[in-house]
Structures are given as structure tokens and as C-alpha cells.
Amino acid sequence: MNSAMERQEILLESGTNEVEIIEFYLGGQSFGINVHKLREIVPYEPEAMTALPESGPSMKGMLLLRGKTVPLVDLGSHLRKRGQGEPAGRQVVLVCEFNREVNSFLVDGVNQIHRISWKDVKPLDEFFTPYKPRFTGCITVDGREVMIVDLEHVISEIFPEQTILGDGERAEEVDDFKRESRQEVRILVAEDSTIIRNQITSILKSSGYVQVTAFINGEECYNGLNMLKAEAVHKGKDFREFADLLISDIEMPSMDGLTLCRKIKSDSVLKNLTVLMFSSLINEQLAHKCQEVGADGHISKPQIHALVKMLDEYCLK
Template identity: 55%
Template sequence: MSDLVKQEILLETGTNEMEIIEFYLGTQSFGINVHKLKEIIPFDEEAVTVVPGSDPGMLGTLLLRGSTIPLVALKQHIASKEPDLPEDARRVVLICEFNDRVNGFKVDGVNMIHRVSWGDVQPMATFIDQYHPRFTGSINIEGREILIVDLEHIVSEFDPESALDYEAEIHSAAMEEKLPNTRQEMKLMLAEDSSLIRAGIERVLKSSNYANLKTFVDGEDCYLDLMRLKEEATREGKPITDYLNLLITDIEMPKMDGLTLCKRVKDDPFMRDVKVILFSSLINEQMAVKCDSVGADGYATKPQIPYLVQMMDKHLGIDGEPANS
């Protein structure tokens, strides 16, 4: 089944499409972005070292080609009430990489890779999201409702260090002798579908004097507001940078992904002076190429908040140490 990964369809970047791999927990379908998937291997109980006293969803560590990685039993952790499969069922492990970490996720089986539009992914309703943060949205494929699993959130439940340490960043910023006042003058936008991450980034940026920030729950809402600013700037004969200096966007978002959002901004002659930084758990060597192809001014993986602020300073011409390119 690992051939599914090797045969991944090459998507043109910025078309608002993605590929998800559909897998099963019992008879319920779930999915993740193929970009997070390194390989699929058969589940081998003998390769697992159990950690006594751990959460039922944490099977332990998995020996993978001489290295050990955490192994999560998604079915137990998500608390699926689906009946167990037969003993001879071919359970597999999804080996995933995001936020510069590798983790394994045991599932009951995989179906296939689907090429879909982000526009067809329905975000979780706000009142549901607060109770089920382990899912970021859902999509209907061939009559099956596939829930998109938030693997980053699940890993953070076992390993808090993998999550963004917002309070530490706020404390660090507060200890600086002097924060650049020019940061207050910059007009910013943030597109991020996770309410928790969105609020956390907002707190960090405002604590760093980046106080003029407008947030959006997905790329489409952000783009619609960008078009409103464009109309206002055109009507008043002013450059767009009088209204917006920099956009920070996640990559994975319902309705419109961050690569598409960035491409639309950079392909528009009136908008292209707006700096765009992609801030995502998906950043790796392959994704960096895609970020460059849509004209992103910078990109960083989500744990690197100090680097994000440095990068913002660099592209906005704020006095201080420039970020590494």
C-alpha cells in the first residue's frame, strides 16, 4: 500500500487542490493530507515497545529501520465506538512527518488517495469544534463522510512540547529591553483555521508590538477582504501597502488553502507588494519549493515563532537582526 504514496499525483501548485489518503478506524472513514505521509507499513506488534502507565492511545515506541518513533493508536485515542475488526485484518501504520517530527499512527486499514478541492472541505461548525478539536473538517466522497484528522493536535496531547509554547514566547518578548515601535505601524492579516493556534499567534504578535492585526478563519474569507481593500485603494488612488503590509497564512485550510491565497496575491499586479509568509506544520524541502513557486516571501514551520517574528522584521524593514534566509 506504500505504492500509493510513491504514485502521488503531482498537483500544480496554487490550484486549491490537495490529496488526502482515506483510512479506516472500524468502518468509519478518516483522512489526512498526503503531504504529511512518508510511508505506510504493516503493523508488527513485535516491533512495538510498550510504555507502562501511558495513555491507552499511546501504544509506545515503534522500531523503524534502527530508529524509534512514537506510535499512537488512533482508534483508541479518538474513542471510536466502531466494532473491532477480525483478528486477521491487515492493520497498518501511517508514518507521518510534520513540525519537523516523525510519528506513527496505527489504523485499521487504508483505502486510496483522493484528489479533492479545498473548496469541498467543510470546516467543523464552531459549536462542534470546541468539543472535537481533533478534526479540522469533513468532505463527502462517493457517499462517505470523511473526517479530516488534526494530527498536530493529537500529537500535542501526548507531547505538549510539540505544540506552540505561546506563553513562553510572550514572556520572552516582554523581557526585551525595547520592542521596535515601528512594528505598531504595520498592517497585518492572519489566515488560520485553528481557533487555538490563531489566538495564540495573535497573542504573540501583539506582545511583540505587532498590534495592528486582522484575523480570518480560512483563506477564502481572507481573500474576500483583500479584494475589498483593493477596491478601496483603487477608488482612493492609493497603493495597497497603505492598507496592508504583510499577510501570514497557514497552508491547510478549508475553502482556500494558503498556497492558492499566496498565488492569487502575487499574481495580482496591484497586490504583489504585500509580503506573504506561509506558517505551517507542512514546511519541508518539498513544500519549500511549492512556497517559492507561488511567490511567497518567506515560510516557517509552526514551532518556530521567534523565527516568524524575525522574518516579519526582515521583510518589513524593521530595525534589528535580520532573519536567516
């Protein structure tokens, strides 16, 4: 696993629009998550787990891991993929870190790591619309469908305080001068999660940043930027008259945030656009990768008010 993690470091370093997905099983069905969220895989030891009274059915308890306790979520129970009876093999725990928090997930087993392009991640069929918030898409591997689990959404359903919305409910007091200045700023948002995209847009607008244009992934955003560039060139105007700043997620189908940023900073017209990476994956290693592709700043979800303050620093000079 360590060598796989090292390979993934190289993958994301240059913004190649590639990602490594680890495949695991729940009730005989294949699922996957981004390897970058995974800290380690450990055997499930029931004696190392402390059950929590009156917790939800998918909240298994607290897992003791090298002297520290972390929440343990029964992912099969939460996704309703646990069959009757006990799993055939020995279960394992995926210890993950995102949103500056460590959580662990009980699964029935793991298969292998698959290196894919974000372009290979397909949107879910309309039949799965009611379940979409828990999945970001699917990939086909050796003839089988692997559903990509949105762990951030799963955790938000169990721990609402770890979400952007939970942080955003503490409204900021904004003076009239700052609010008026914010209204002049043109902001773009690239975020594939409908829920998070709407939350970011809502909070920005309530803070005074009312000119917000949102895109569902990096590719849609890049196409939108090229349309603005063509308009700026046609009218003989500076591109910054059309867009001041981009807030981009990193994990997105079709084109990820690192690739989007690299393309922007490599373009003679777009390169002066301020790009801020806003992602649950931000840590020391990924912060370095953000710098490598030319991002002007980065911040970890769910720090929405810290993001607003960062916007002020870049846009209200």
C-alpha cells in the first residue's frame, strides 16, 4: 500500500487528470474511493471497538487505533448494502482523512487500486437519482461497475457539524461598505457536488458576493472560461473585467481541479485569474501540489468563513 500511495503522489503532482481509486466490497458489490483520502487499511478487531449508546444504526462506535479513538462507520449499513448474515470473509477498516478529520469505515474487503482518468468517471443513471448524493459516479473495471462513494456526504449525514452548511449557519456580520465592495466581484465556482455547490453559492451571496457563476466540474468551467476569453478578446478588453477569481474543488469528474488550474495558468490570457483550491483533501502534500500547478491559494473544507476572508484579501484590495 505504501508504494501505491507514493505513485498517487506522483500522479496528482503534475495535474494529469488522473486519480487512483481503491476498490472495496460491500455485500458482494464493488465500490471505490480516492486513494488520497486513505491513510491506512487495518483488520477489524471487534475488541478494539467501543459501541456508543443511542447512536444511529450505521455508527458502529469508536475504534481504538494506536492509542487514539476514531469514529467507526459501518459503511455497508449506511448504504444499505449489507446482506443477511455476516460477511463471508474477515472485514477490514478503511482509515480515512478529509475535511481535517479522521474517520474510519468498516467494509467487507478490499480488492486493488485502479489508476483511471477523471474522464472515465461516468455520471449515474437517472434511476439512481435518489441516491446520487452518496455517490459521485461510477467506473467500469474488468466488466464490473464500481460505484465511487462520496465519503464527505456520508459523514455529513452522521456528523452535520463537519459540513460546510453547519459552519455556514453562523452568519457573518458584514458592514455596508464591505458588502458593497463584495458585490462588484465576479466569482466562478467549480464543484461537482450539487449540495456543496449550492451551499457555497448561498453562503457567498449572503456574505455580499452576489456575482457567482457555478459549474458542475472542471471541464465545464474550463469551457466557460474559454467563452469569456473569446468575448474579452472580441471586445478588446482585459479578461479580468469578466472574472476576478475561481474557487475550485479538486475531485471532479471529467476534469479535476488540479488539471483545471494547470490549464488556466498555462494560458496567456487566463493565467492572471486568481485560483483558490477549496477541497476536503487539502493537507501538506496536496498543498504542495496546488502550488505546483500554480494555484494562488488553498483552503480545506468546511472552512467557508475562512474562504470568505481569503476572498476579501484577494478581491478587496
